[in-house]
Amino acid sequence: MEIKKVKRSEDYSLWYNNLVKNADLAEHSAVKGCMVIKPYGYAIWEKMQAELDRRFKETGHQNAYFPLFVPKSLFEAEEKNAEGFAKECAVVTHYRLKTNPDDKGKLMVDPEAKLEEELIVRPTSEAIIWNTYRDWIQSYRDLPILINQWANVVRWEMRTRLFLRTAEFLWQEGHTAHATKEEAIEETIQMLNIYADFAENILAVPVVKGVKTENERFAGADDTYCIEGLMQDGKALQMGTSHFLGQNFAKAFNVKYLTKENKQEYVWATSWGVSTRLMGALIMCHSDDDGLVLPPKLAPIQVVIIPIARKDDEKALVLDKVNELAKQLKEKGISVKVDSRDNLTPGYKYAEWELKGVPVRMAIGPRDLQNETIEIARRDTKEKQIVSLHGVDDTVNKLLLQIQDNLYAQALQYRNSHTWEVNTWDEFLDAIENKTGFVSAHWDGTGETEEKIKELTKATIRCIPMANKEETGTCILTGKPSNKRALFAKAY
RNA sequence: CGGGGUGUAGCGUAGCCCGGUAUCGCGCCACAUUUGGGAUGUGGAGGUCGUAGGUUCGAAUCCUGCCACCCCGACCA
Incomplete structure (x- = not known):
C-alpha cells in the first residue's frame, strides 16, 4: 500500500x-x-x-x-x-x-x-x-x-x-x-x-x-x-x-x-x-500523521503480533511461541491478530498496523526466544520496550488501560489549552481567528447577536455549558448585560 | 444550490493544448533470494480512458448533456 x-x-x-x-x-x-x-x-x-x-x-x-x-x-x-x-x-x-x-x-x-x-x-x-x-x-x-x-x-x-x-x-x-x-x-x-x-x-x-x-x-x-x-x-x-x-x-x-x-x-x-x-x-x-490511533476499548484488534524469522526452522519456533502467546492474551479477553504474512517485511507491517491504529504491537524473533523477551510498542506514544515473556499478558492488559487513559488525558490537555475565556470583542476575535478552539464569552442572549457573531466570525454558540456558573458580565458584541458565559467555536 | 477544479488499471499518475488505440511508479500473480522499521531480482496478469451522445476515415485528446468527487460559499448531526 x-x-x-x-x-x-x-x-x-x-x-x-x-x-x-x-x-x-x-x-x-x-x-x-x-x-x-x-x-x-x-x-x-x-x-x-x-x-x-x-x-x-x-x-x-x-x-x-x-x-x-x-x-x-x-x-x-x-x-x-x-x-x-x-x-x-x-x-x-x-x-x-x-x-x-x-x-x-x-x-x-x-x-x-x-x-x-x-x-x-x-x-x-x-x-x-x-x-x-x-x-x-x-x-x-x-x-x-x-x-x-x-x-x-x-x-x-x-x-x-x-x-x-x-x-x-x-x-x-x-x-x-x-x-x-x-x-x-x-x-x-x-x-x-x-x-x-x-x-x-x-x-x-x-x-x-x-x-x-x-x-x-x-x-x-x-x-x-x-x-x-x-x-x-x-x-x-x-x-x-x-x-x-x-x-x-x-x-x-x-x-x-x-x-x-x-x-x-x-x-x-x-x-x-x-x-x-x-x-x-x-x-x-x-489520530496522527502516521494514521489512525484507536482507544483500546474500541479497537477491533487490540494487539497485533508480528513474528520475525529468517530460516524455516526459526519460523516454526517463533510461530509456536506467537500462537501460544496469542492464546494466552485471548484468554485475558484481549483481541489479538497474528500477522504471519511471509511476503511482507516487518517494517511494512509496522507501518500498516500503525495506519490502522492498533493500540499495541508486539514483535518476536529468534533473539527474543533466546532471551525469553518480546518487543512491545504502543501506538499512542510510539514507545518501544523489550519486556519479559513471563507475565506479558498482564503487562499488555495494563498497557491497554494506560493507552486508553493517556488518549483521554492528551485530548483533555489539548482542549484545556485551547479553551479561552475572553471579555472583549478584540480578545474574542483573536481567540477565534488565531488561537482556535473553544471560546467562553458573555453574550446578551439574543438570537440576533448570535447570528451577527456568526456572520462576522463564522463562530457559533456550541452550547451554554451546564457547568457554567451565573456571573455578571457584558456581551462581547453589544455590551448589554449578561449573566452567563456561552461557549463559542467554529464547528463542523 | 452558486463559484472554481478534477475524473486514465486496486492506488497515485503521464499523455489532452496540437486527434492515429495509453506512460511510469506502487500494488497484484508466479518463482527465487529475503525478513529486528515501508526488501531485491526475473517473468507475468490487469484498461468500456467517469458516463451518454455528437464531430471525424479515426476520439483519452475536440464539442454537448449527465454523473461523481475535491476546494470555497449558503444549509446541516
Whole structure:
C-alpha cells in the first residue's frame, strides 16, 4: 500500500479523507453523498453500538424498529419539526418502474404508479413514532415508554464528508414518553450523561455538556442538550444531542393519557441520538500523521503480533511461541491478530498496523526466544520496550488501560489549552481567528447577536455549558448585560 | 444550490493544448533470494480512458448533456 502522506499541519481535510480511506474505514459509493462503511470501520462502529446499547438497556430502554418511510401527512403534523427538516428530505413519489418504450433496456418511472400520498424517507423518526405511541398509551400505567432504535436516516445534505456529514447515516434514536415534565427532563439529562460518559470513557474524547441556544435547538424541541468535543484542528464537533420535546409531539399527534385522578393529560417526550459521526470524532481527536490511533476499548484488534524469522526452522519456533502467546492474551479477553504474512517485511507491517491504529504491537524473533523477551510498542506514544515473556499478558492488559487513559488525558490537555475565556470583542476575535478552539464569552442572549457573531466570525454558540456558573458580565458584541458565559467555536 | 477544479488499471499518475488505440511508479500473480522499521531480482496478469451522445476515415485528446468527487460559499448531526 503506497500511501501519499499528507500531514495534518499541511491540509487537515485532505489528511482526514486520506486517513479514512487508507485505514480502510470507509469510501465513497456510487451514490452521491453516501458512503460504504468498510469492515474495519464497521467493526469500530459495532463496538460503539455495543457500549451504547448496554448503557441504554441498563437504564431500562428497549430496542424496537419503526418504518423507514413517513407519510407526508404525518411528517408535517408537528410543524416546527417538519419545517426544520423540509429542505433536506428525500421523497418517494412512485412505487414502480417500467421498460421505457422509447429506449428498450432502460427503465423509467411508471407514471401510472404515482403514490396517492408521498412518503418521506425519515430524516428522524419522531413523527412515525409518536403516531404509533398514540395507540400504545391510554393510562399512566402505560408510561413511561422507553424505546431506542438503531436505524439509518437520510438528510439530503448539499455538501458531504465521510462520517461527518453524509446523506444517509447510521444512528440510534431514543424516543421516550413520560407522564410528567420532571420525569421527561430527568430522562433527557440522564441520556446526556450517558453520552458524555461514553464519549469520555470509551471514545476517550472529553466533552462539554450544555444547552443549545434557541437558534441551534432541534426543530420541535423545547430544549436541546448536547455534548461538544474539540477536534485537533481547533474546530468543535457536536457529538450527541438529547432533546426535551415538551408536549409538542403529544399535541401534534394527540397522545394523551389518563391520570390516577381520571384526567386526560398530554404526554411528555424526549428524544436523543448519536450517529456514525462519532467515527469522525474518534479520528479527529486522536489520530496522527502516521494514521489512525484507536482507544483500546474500541479497537477491533487490540494487539497485533508480528513474528520475525529468517530460516524455516526459526519460523516454526517463533510461530509456536506467537500462537501460544496469542492464546494466552485471548484468554485475558484481549483481541489479538497474528500477522504471519511471509511476503511482507516487518517494517511494512509496522507501518500498516500503525495506519490502522492498533493500540499495541508486539514483535518476536529468534533473539527474543533466546532471551525469553518480546518487543512491545504502543501506538499512542510510539514507545518501544523489550519486556519479559513471563507475565506479558498482564503487562499488555495494563498497557491497554494506560493507552486508553493517556488518549483521554492528551485530548483533555489539548482542549484545556485551547479553551479561552475572553471579555472583549478584540480578545474574542483573536481567540477565534488565531488561537482556535473553544471560546467562553458573555453574550446578551439574543438570537440576533448570535447570528451577527456568526456572520462576522463564522463562530457559533456550541452550547451554554451546564457547568457554567451565573456571573455578571457584558456581551462581547453589544455590551448589554449578561449573566452567563456561552461557549463559542467554529464547528463542523 | 452558486463559484472554481478534477475524473486514465486496486492506488497515485503521464499523455489532452496540437486527434492515429495509453506512460511510469506502487500494488497484484508466479518463482527465487529475503525478513529486528515501508526488501531485491526475473517473468507475468490487469484498461468500456467517469458516463451518454455528437464531430471525424479515426476520439483519452475536440464539442454537448449527465454523473461523481475535491476546494470555497449558503444549509446541516
